[in-house]
Amino acid sequence: MKTILTLILAFVSFGLCIESANAKKTGKVYDDSIFVDTRLEYEFRVPEGWNIKTQKDKGDNYNYERVVVVKKNYKVNRTVRQLHGDFTIPTVTVFADSTSKTVEEYSRYLLDNLKKVTSKDEILLSTQLLEDTELLDSFMVDYNGIISKRLQLKNSYKRFLDTSRRDVNWQRDGGVKLIQDFNIIDIVIFKKNDWIIMMYAVCEREFYQLNRKAFVQIFNSMDLSSDYVKED
Numbered sequence: 734m735k736t737i738l739t740l741i742l743a744f745v746s747f748g749l750c751i752e753s754a755n756a757k758k759t760g761k762v763y764d765d766s767i768f769v770d771t772r773l774e775y776e777f778r779v780p781e782g783w784n785i786k787t788q789k790d791k792g793d794n795y796n797y798e799r800v801v802v803v804k805k806n807y808k809v810n811r812t813v814r815q816l817h818g819d820f821t822i823p824t825v826t827v828f829a830d831s832t833s834k835t836v837e838e839y840s841r842y843l844l845d846n847l848k849k850v851t852s853k854d855e856i857l858l859s860t861q862l863l864e865d866t867e868l869l870d871s872f873m874v875d876y877n878g879i880i881s882k883r884l885q886l887k888n889s890y891k892r893f894l895d896t897s898r899r900d901v902n903w904q905r906d907g908g909v910k911l912i913q914d915f916n917i918i919d920i921v922i923f924k925k926n927d928w929i930i931m932m933y934a935v936c937e938r939e940f941y942q943l944n945r946k947a948f949v950q951i952f953n954s955m956d957l958s959s960d961y962v963k964e965d
Contacts (some may be wrong), residue, residue, distance in 0.1 A: 738934060739856075743937070744953050745763065747767045750895075757790050757792075758771075758787045758788070758789055758790075758792060759772065759787050759788045759789060759790055759796055759799045759800060759891060760772070760787050760796075760799065760800060761770075761787070761961070762785045763785065763820070763961060765785070766778055766779055766780075766781070766785075767961070768802075768827075769959050769961040769962060770799055770800070770827075770829075771962060772790065772795060772910065772958050773799070773829055773925065773928055773930065774922075774957075774958065775930060775955065775956060775957045775959055776802070776955075776956050776959035776961060776962075777827075777932075777951060777954045777955045777956065777961075778950075778951070778954040779802050779825075779947075779950075779951055779954075780947050780950050780951070782804065782805050782806060782947075783802050783803065783804055783805065783825075783947065783951075784802070784804075784805055785800060785801075785802055786801045786802070786803065787800055788800060788801070793855075794817075795829070795830050797829065797830060797841065797855045797856050797859070798827075798828055798856075798859055799827045799828065799829050799847070799930075800826070800827045801824060801825070801826050801827075802824065802825040802826075802827075803822060803823070803824050804822065804823040804824070804936075806807040806835050806942065807822055807823050807940070808940050808943065810912075810937070810939060812894070812910070812912070813892070813894065813906045813912065816894040816895065816910065818892055818894045818897060818912070820937065821916050821935060821936060821937045823934075823935070823936035823940065823944045823947075823953070824934070824935055824936070825932060825933065825948065826859070826932075826933045827930065827931070827932055827933070828856045828859070828930075828931045828933060829928055829929065829930045829931070830928070830929050830931075831927050831928055831929075832858060832927070832928075832929050833927065835924065835927060836880070836882045836922050836923070836929070837882060838880065839882075839922055839924075839929045839931075840871065840882040840884060840922050843857070843862060843884070843920070843922075844868060844871075844884070846862070846863070847862055847863070847866050847867070847868070847886075848863060848864070848865065848866065849863060850863050851962075856931070860917060860933055861888045861916065862886070862888075862916075862918070864888060864890075865888065865889040865890070866886050866887065866888045866889075866918065867886065867887050867889075868885075868886055868887075869885045869886055869887050869917075870883075870884070870885040871883070871884050871885075874921070874952075874953060875907070876921070876923075876953055876955055877953065877955075877956075879888050879922050879923060879955065879957060881922055881923050881939055881952075881955075882921070883919070883920065883921050883922075883952075884918075884919075884920040884921075884922070884948040885917065885918070885919055885920075886917070886918040886919075886920070887915045887916075887917065887938075888915055888916040888917075888918050888935070889910060889913070889914075889915045889916075890913070890914065890915060890916065892911070892912040892913075892914075893909055893910070893911055893912075893915050893942060894909070894910040894911075894912060895909065895911065896909060897911050898907075914937065914938055914939065915938050916935050916936065916937055916938060917935070917936060917937075917938055917941040918933065918934070918935050919933075919934040919935070919945075919948050920932065920933050921952045921955075923955060923957065925957045932951065932952055932955070932959075934948040934951070934952075
């Protein structure tokens with residue numbers, strides 16, 4: 734019995750190794766500040782203080798989530814930090830999908846699917862758009878000659894923080910403190926050939942102004958024709 738179990742584990746391990754070997758990174762990072770999607774051939778830059786995390790494709794199956802950019806030194810609400818509650822780290826995720834939709838059509842598709850929790854769309858399922866989210870603003874933008882659609886949304890949340898184990902000043906809240914606030918979701922949608930490329934930035938409302946400049950810098954740096962790919 735032990736021998737059979739060992740063989741099964743060996744086969745599983747072998748299968749995982751093959752799968753890992755067939756997995757290819759979605760892109761390359763240059764100088765810790767430039768991400769190049771080697772499959773879709775676009776690039777963008779991130780400001781200092783942000784970390785680029787590439788994802789992986791599996792063979793010919795591309796990953797909808799291409800890359801994740803995370804702020805290194807971020808601020809946390811003082812009360813949430815003291816009570817060890819959940820919080821949102823400022824993040825920019827790039828998604829891509831093959832579609833015949835135009836930028837305008839794809840943005841309408843996203844807005845039409847807000848709060849539709851029955852959706853099976855892989856990109857929507859990877860965002861907060863299916864939760865308590867509403868549109869704040871929508872407008873077209875010219876990013877260095879690239880006509881894009883920008884959406885700004887409000888994602889509301891409720892957080893219950895445990896104050897029962899804290900000192901008497903916290904216990905006056907009856908053991909539970911409720912925080913109601915919202916995240917800002919900032920989206921830019923680009924179109925390259927048959928691909929929609931979406932930059933999805935999110936952070937807490939309280940710290941949006943601190944991160945807005947970095948978000949815009951990342952959006953502005955999008956180049957749909959990467960020279961790095963040609964050099965490689």
